[in-house]
Amino acid sequence: MGVPAPAPGSAPAAAPIDLSAHSHDVGPAGSTYDLRWLDAMVQHHTGALRMSEFVFDIGVPGVGSLGKDIWRDQAQEIKAMGQWRKAWYPEAPVYPVALKAGGDPNSMGSLERMSAAQIQAMQMTGSTPTKDNRVTWFLEGMIAHHGGALVMAHDALKKSSNPTIQRLARQIIVAQRREILQLRRMLRHDGLDKPEYYQFDPFFSF
DSSP: OOOOOOOTTOOOOSOOOOGGGOTTOOOSOSTTHHHHHHHHHHHHHHHHHHHHHTTTTOSSTTHHHHHHHHHHHHHHHHHHHHHHHHHHOTTSOSSOEEEOTTOOTTOGGGEEEOOHHHHHHHHTOSOOOOTTTHHHHHHHHHHHHHHHHHHHHHHHHHHOOOHHHHHHHHHHHHHHHHHHHHHHHHHHHTTOOOGGGGTTGGGSOO
16 A cells, blocks of 8 residues: 545645555564564554643643543544553563564564663653643644544554554554644644644555
């Protein structure tokens, strides 16, 4: 599946995204793909929970409530993904896994424990805000974070044959697209409208 066409009304600001070089790449299709994708998406969602907690009850109209909505929705998906993992891969280790370099995507033996660097890359939690910048930090950071989820969702649509994974991927695309538009409105209200806010628009469509 190629990169989807830009959504109507999108700003043609950013260059196409190279999926192969993206930090959220979980590797090629294969019998362990869904396990790898679930573990990566759980880590990615965990990063969103941590980011959202910085703006709970912040006192800025709309920002705290959006943070709580994101936290609630993604916590529910984390729970569901954990249940699917146990049901589908009872033999998998309890820790999150990734494919070894050059590993066989159809072999459980080619999986290894996800490294701390891989977890941080998935969570996108490399920075923390200050009291003064946390609103912009959250709004801009969540656009980038949601963009990572869009990339991963499209990867699943391309590589997974599991209807439950496919359904979740579509739900993620719809939710992240809606929230990115909301985040951009909030940033424009604060006088901010940067080209990088539009870089994931090509992934707004299925």
